Amino acid sequence: MAQRRRGRSEALWQTARMLIPGGVNSPVRAFGAVGGTPVFADHASGSVLVDVDGNRYIDYVMSWGPLILGHAPPAVIKAVREACGRGTSFGMPTAGENELAQAIVNCVPGIEKVRLVSSGTEAAMSALRLARGYTRRDFVIKFEGCYHGHVDGLLAAAGSGVATFAVPDTAGVPAGYAEKTLVAPYNDLDAAAAVFDAFPGQIAGVIVEPVAGNMGVVAPAPGFLEGLREQTRRHGALLVFDEVITGFRLGLGGAQELYGVIPDLTVLGKIIGGGLPAAAYGGRAEIMDALAPGGPVYQAGTLSGNPLAVAAGLAALRELIAAPPYASLEARAAFLAEGLGEAAQDAGIPVWQNRVGSMQTLFFADTPVTDYASAKTADARRYARFFHAMLARGVALAPSQFEACFVSTAHSEEDLERTIAAAREALREIA
Numbered sequence: 035m036a037q038r039r040r041g042r043s044e045a046l047w048q049t050a051r052m053l054i055p056g057g058v059n060s061p062v063r064a065f066g067a068v069g070g071t072p073v074f075a076d077h078a079s080g081s082v083l084v085d086v087d088g089n090r091y092i093d094y095v096m097s098w099g100p101l102i103l104g105h106a107p108p109a110v111i112k113a114v115r116e117a118c119g120r121g122t123s124f125g126m127p128t129a130g131e132n133e134l135a136q137a138i139v140n141c142v143p144g145i146e147k148v149r150l151v152s153s154g155t156e157a158a159m160s161a162l163r164l165a166r167g168y169t170r171r172d173f174v175i176k177f178e179g180c181y182h183g184h185v186d187g188l189l190a191a192a193g194s195g196v197a198t199f200a201v202p203d204t205a206g207v208p209a210g211y212a213e214k215t216l217v218a219p220y221n222d223l224d225a226a227a228a229v230f231d232a233f234p235g236q237i238a239g240v241i242v243e244p245v246a247g248n249m250g251v252v253a254p255a256p257g258f259l260e261g262l263r264e265q266t267r268r269h270g271a272l273l274v275f276d277e278v279i280t281g282f283r284l285g286l287g288g289a290q291e292l293y294g295v296i297p298d299l300t301v302l303g304k305i306i307g308g309g310l311p312a313a314a315y316g317g318r319a320e321i322m323d324a325l326a327p328g329g330p331v332y333q334a335g336t337l338s339g340n341p342l343a344v345a346a347g348l349a350a351l352r353e354l355i356a357a358p359p360y361a362s363l364e365a366r367a368a369f370l371a372e373g374l375g376e377a378a379q380d381a382g383i384p385v386w387q388n389r390v391g392s393m394q395t396l397f398f399a400d401t402p403v404t405d406y407a408s409a410k411t412a413d414a415r416r417y418a419r420f421f422h423a424m425l426a427r428g429v430a431l432a433p434s435q436f437e438a439c440f441v442s443t444a445h446s447e448e449d450l451e452r453t454i455a456a457a458r459e460a461l462r463e464i465a
């Protein structure tokens with residue numbers, strides 16, 4: 035095993051920390067959960083990322099989800115180059131926005147009309163504003179461990195009991211914002227029902243990751259999504275699926291198609307931007323028409339529907355639509371998970387793996403992980419050691435136990451075999 039060179043990453047990290055808070059523009063990149071110096075990326079292609087010191091990694095971070103076709107897929111790069119030549123932003127509508135909207139409407143069962151924005155955070159924030167404006171109600175229900183971007187009111191943690199007001203989960207969020215959010219445990223329909231009962235006629239919507247990816251991967255328990263559909267319908271609230279990760283990852287129609295549960299509103303991001311900043315929210319036309327300029331709910335964006343982001347997203351979606359890779363992704367991800375599971379068993383290390391399609395998490399936990407509380411039983415210190423042992427062997431996993439690893443169409447069988455071989459060594463080392 036060659037020692038990883040890190041001189042340039044170290045130097046850039048020293049400078050970054052003087053100029054940028056915490057040295058990074060998004061916290062998880064700082065390696066806070068695993069320690070050590072972050073890897074500074076230089077370039078990447080397919081499954082392989084090369085850092086500024088020339089180290090090569092088989093990458094499973096994949097920009098945290100957008101890169102289902104791997105790094106720098108030729109069709110996306112070509113589309114962005116062409117779009118660039120025509121100008122970078124117009125502040126006027128473009129044909130490309132219609133084409134991307136059409137592709138989304140064609141694929142996602144719950145979307146009849148869609149509004150493009152620039153980040154998943156913005157999309158989730160706007161979807162909830164719309165849910166509140168449309169229902170004329172103030173409260174929303176979210177689930178513990180689900181992440182919907184850094185929306186003020188959603189950075190909320192459960193209060194002292196189910197069906198009580200949430201409290202801010204970060205400095206800078208007024209208690210009054212967090213109080214409009216009610217937090218229930220993931221996969222717990224009874225808890226959600228109790229919240230509905232405690233706030234009759236006041237719940238605008240329920241927002242949920244239909245497959246959770248931000249506490250590590252956690253699948254919905256059988257009946258959970260169906261139950262939320264039934265509860266929201268009964269109480270006149272909107273069901274909002276945050277499919278920022280799952281959209282176009284679990285299938286062209288996302289988790290809603292996979293599980294056959296159609297939400298009122300869907301939040302998209304990541305894959306639909308093809309690696310550039312684009313996101314969207316959409317739903318039934320009658321709800322979406324409550325948005326400005328036609329309706330009373332305001333939402334806007336200087337760079338919304340940006341032509342480069344639209345070109346990248348459209349090129350990515352066209353590749354997926356032309357040859358849906360989901361069966362092959364499923365097979366590859368299953369192969370990887372099986373290999374990792376055997377390697378852990380052979381090393382005598384208890385693990386629990388959750389996987390839905392090409393998103394997966396290996397938890398260093400000896401009991402099933404079904405919600406945030408059980409995810410937190412995982413041994414994050416052991417994960418940190420595993421992470422570094424893998425990095426040293428040329429495999430880049432997410433730098434936190436509580437994140438997903440992503441298999442892309444660019445991960446070859448050889449990549450997966452090399453990853454499993456690396457994991458065998460790494461797990462033995464940390465046993």
Ligand SMILES: *Cc1c(COP(=O)(O)O)cnc(C)c1O
Nearest residue numbers: 153154155181182183276278279
């Ligand atoms: C990444 C993510 C977001 C936030 O998207 P950004 O583009 O980072 O603002 C929202 N919801 C989910 C489920 C995500 O994984």
